[in-house]
Amino acid sequence: MVMGQKVLMKGNEAIAEAAVRAGCRFYAGYPITPQNEIPEYMSWRQYEAGGQFVQAESELAAINMVYGAGGAGTRAMTSSSSPGISLKQEGMSYLAGAEVPAVIVNMVRCGPGLGGIQPAQSDYFQATRGGGHGDYHMLVLAGESVQEMVDLTCLAFDKADEYRNPVLLLGDAILGQIMEPVTLPDPVDTAGLPDKPWATTGTGGLRRRNVINSLDLRPESLERHNLKLKAKYDRMASSEQRHAGYRIDDATLVLVAYGSTARICRRAVDLARREGIAAGLLRPISLWPFPAEAFEAAVPRAGAFLAVEMSLGQMVEDVRLAVQFRRPVYFYGRTGGVVPTPAEVLVQIRETAGACGASTAPAASGAARGGGLVK
Amino acid sequence: MKQVFARPRALSPGATHYCPGCTYGIVHRLIAEALDDLAITGRAVGVASVGCTVLAYDYFECDFQQAAHGRAPAVATGIKRTRPDAVVFTLQGDGDLAAIGTAEIIHAAARGENITVFFLNNTIYGMTGGQMAPTTLLGQRSTTSQAGREPGRAGRPIRVSEMLATLDGPAYIERVAVDTPAHAAKVRRAIHRALELQLAGAGFTLVEVLSACPTNWGLTPGEALDRIGREVISYYPLGVYRDSSAASPAGADAPGGISQ
Amino acid sequence: MSNPAACEPGRSDNVPATHELVLAGFGGQGILAMGQLLAYAGMLEEKHVSWLPSYGAEMRGGTANCTVVISDEPVASPVSSRPSIVVAMNDPSLDRFEPTVRPGGLLLINTSLCGRQARRQDVRVLEVPATGIADELGEGRVANMVMLGALLGATGLVGAQSVLESLAKVLPPRRHGLIPLNQRALLRGQEIAARHS
Incomplete structure (x- = not known):
């Protein structure tokens, strides 16, 4: 090789x-x-x-x-x-x-x-x-x-x-x-x-x-x-806290996902941005230690967090611990081997954004272009 | 004046935690003598198991790893494969080796891992207080077979040496006992033989030592030794159950090691 | 990696070109290999690619399928429930995956082994007698390459040259003698696609 x-x-x-x-x-x-x-x-x-x-x-x-x-x-x-x-x-x-x-x-x-x-x-x-x-x-x-x-x-x-x-x-x-x-x-x-x-x-x-x-x-x-x-x-x-962010600097709705689910969420974030929803993704890379420090930076701007997992809700508990009740934390999960699709996650983003009033992204970010749902 | 008796250098100073009349100390001493005689203490890595041998790492002047219950042969495999020059031995009781660790001992033997297992069989769980072991004889009382082991409820004892000798992997398996000085001399020879075969790369070697547990047998030390000769040996006959070293060149099949 | 945006792929608000393919057939039809060649060729053309096979117990049932994603942007989901392209090499695959094709997508059918025509009206359909053509070429096992050729001809997803280059990399040198046959099979597939375009 x-x-x-x-x-x-x-x-x-x-x-x-x-x-x-x-x-x-x-x-x-x-x-x-x-x-x-x-x-x-x-x-x-x-x-x-x-x-x-x-x-x-x-x-x-x-x-x-x-x-x-x-x-x-x-x-x-x-x-x-x-x-x-x-x-x-x-x-x-x-x-x-x-x-x-x-x-x-x-x-x-x-x-x-x-x-x-x-x-x-x-x-x-x-x-x-x-x-x-x-x-x-x-x-x-x-x-x-x-x-x-x-x-x-x-x-x-x-x-x-x-x-x-x-x-x-x-x-x-x-x-x-x-x-x-x-x-x-x-x-x-x-x-x-x-x-x-x-x-x-x-x-x-x-x-x-x-x-x-x-x-x-x-x-x-x-x-x-x-x-x-x-x-x-x-x-x-x-x-040893490690994480990565995607479109998170101006995000009012912050998705939290790791592993394969994170890449699905990244697509969902792009789809949401095209609809004018200021979504972003915080992706833990170290699960222990959980990257709680990254949440300190995200909490002031974020209106809400949405944890997405292929489970019935496990990492979401660490998200709640990191957010410490300062913002609402929502959860979407699939289980049994079902992999969530970007379109399904988008539906959750819309509902969550509606519930928490996540504002429309600034025009400068180039949102609301593109053709809506592709998937 | 000529010194005729001394503590083996490989045996750590200090008292062991073993009960009065326990024969494990004799076996420890014989192993330490062999390490001295073969000048291999500096190359030796022992593996202590769970049970009465759990603190063995305190009793020898060589490197040691303490293993989870039953897993000593797997731990020894990991050590020997990555440190082929080390002389790796485990000390395991009958609960550890013949119950929870049956898979590990059978497969280490079947693979012909070039390690030496010292199997101390006293027909009972000693450390936990005298429960029935897989090796407990029929009729023998224990805290979990209070009327004596009854085969309809508790099955029959396992003869480990015979069972392992059915495998093609092992190079050497012998059952010995520590009940008399004459028998103890054979224990000494078996320990030497097993370690020498490992040094020659022959593969898996196991010495089963029938031992006394006066505390949990409810006997005096003398009575306990008598019981070995009277009852235990008749179910677990002494002897060499496998010695393939004569038949095939030493080390022909033993797994090699990592290249350092 | 603690710098948030440092290791993340670039963002894009333009709708990027992303093709999600499901290739399906019997075990032994070279379904997984067809997908791998496609992904490999995409990689050689600097596209983002992923290949995900069916595996485990499902494999033992005699069916094989894989999902290939070829995209201008990092592949988000390597799993697709609504593929843009489906290749059905046999009847069970047609039954199972025809309903999943995205409206406006493409369905390729191996008519040599599929006993029925497509039912969907809202997708493009390309009928390819892949196994028959492979038999004509003297080697039934290159049906996958005939189908791959048709797929390339119909979509231009990757270049045939990239596929051949991938083949040379994937095949051990002692089997490079098979490349010309595979090339002929690829070409025959492309011709079928050209006739229908």
Whole structure:
């Protein structure tokens, strides 16, 4: 593959390739639709890159293999889709507790239970609240395109190492299955990555033993550990908020959406602008930490917020927390694998704009041209 | 004066948390001796599991990872695959390995992962207070089989070594016991053999050690050792259940490691 | 990325040219490959493209379809419930997707395998005996390329040259010998479209 050149690539494969280029040298996974292209790609690519691939006997085993490899200092990754991610929660809690860096990919499908294999965003609570037991957080990153998922994959490995914490990449069935043009990053030299003096590489007789562990039976001592983790989460919360805005500077109705839904909302925003509705889009990229600071900038101008999700209403709770009752927050969601269309979102925009009196955009923005509904 | 007895260097100073009469300490000592004898403490990475071995990382002078319940073979797989020069071993009890961790142990064995599993079978859940384990003998009393294990309600005990020996993956499986000095000498030899095979790249090795749990068996330490010889060994016969190293060249099939 | 507008695509208030296509047929008819070639060719022509297949259990049923979007602006939704163009390579696909074509859109029908004509009056219809022509060319499996040729001829969505260039990139070198046959199939499809325009 030629470097720096655009290639047409499936989301799942692009994420796998990006991981290898980011220095991932261990992957363990278990088949589940719609993320199978990741283990399939890794099954040959890891060996080509001098790494290791294991098709595990279960998602539980896979995440624990990643715990072993990550604890031994190797950049390690696993991937799955919603039901499989539920099984991995145990391991994710241990990774967080033992401060083992790892990257976990969830190509979300619809639930609950076995649900279906179509796209959804119904794992938001699980992802952002810590789906496993105990007080912990993971950095949760959500892209909206194959290119952004590739970029975030690389970022995820760096941040996992930087914070010694698992990082969750949240996609959905669309982002996994779609083919889009993508420019891949240059491979990192794994020898040049920062040292991990805490890793279980063998003492070599040269140092005290390293122990990767989340157990501490002494309450005061475990509390100290948890407070240390909390300080880390606080650093992440203040430094790792990521978002993008679209036509937001003069927006009186601010849509909030992430992942695939955000691109659908962007189209709906354009359609609304043509009708003279001053809509804009605030797109969280980090779901944890939620980009609450961006809302501080948006609240003074916005008349209302409209959260759009492929769920029955999960991220909308973070929107409400960020808006803090200063403006009304509306919600539109589809579930069960149904993907909202730009036209459906437009209907919601019209209703919301009517309800909250979102003003017509200034003429200077070029609104109200164009031919209305195209879709 | 000639010193004839000393604490192995690989065994950490200090007391363990094990109950009086527990035989886990003997097994720890024998493992530490083997690490000393083979001069591999600096290359060793242990994996502690959940159960009475949960604090094992405090007892050895080598790197350690503590694993979730039953997952030690998966954790060991991740370590060994990415650190092929490390000598990776797990310490697992019978609840951990034969109940919640059955999938992990079977598949690590089937893949022929080049790791060593020390399986401490005392036929009971010790850490949680004496509940029935998959290895609990028929008629044996536990806090969840108070009238004795009854097969109609609770099924029959699993013979792990025999079961794993049906697989083509393992290189070496032996069941030993710590009830007598003569048997303990065999434990020592089995531990050495397993680690030497790992060093040779032979693949998956497992040593099952029949151990005593006087506390949860409701016996004195001496009675508990007697019970191993009297009841436990007759259901779990001692011996080598697999030794493929003689048949095929060492390391022929064991998964390789990451190139560093 | 904390700079709000920095990584967002440019805005546009002009109605941009966006084509949403659903290609459908049996598994084995090269439906997914046809879509990929189209998307690849669009990318080579610097357009924004996406390709989204049907996947999972649906695939096992023997039907295959994919959605391709080719646009002057970043692709918003890679899913389309009202495509502007539908290609139906067999009867079940015609039944399922004919009703979804946007009014004024285009419906291409593989008449070799479809037992009925189009029912919609408000869409353009192009009948292409794709499988028959492919058989004439001596290789039934290039029916997808005949249909793709007709699609290009009828819409000018991307250039045939871009499709051939894509084919050279997608096919492993050992199979480049198949390119001339595919080129002939593409040409025959274009001729059909020309006759009907």
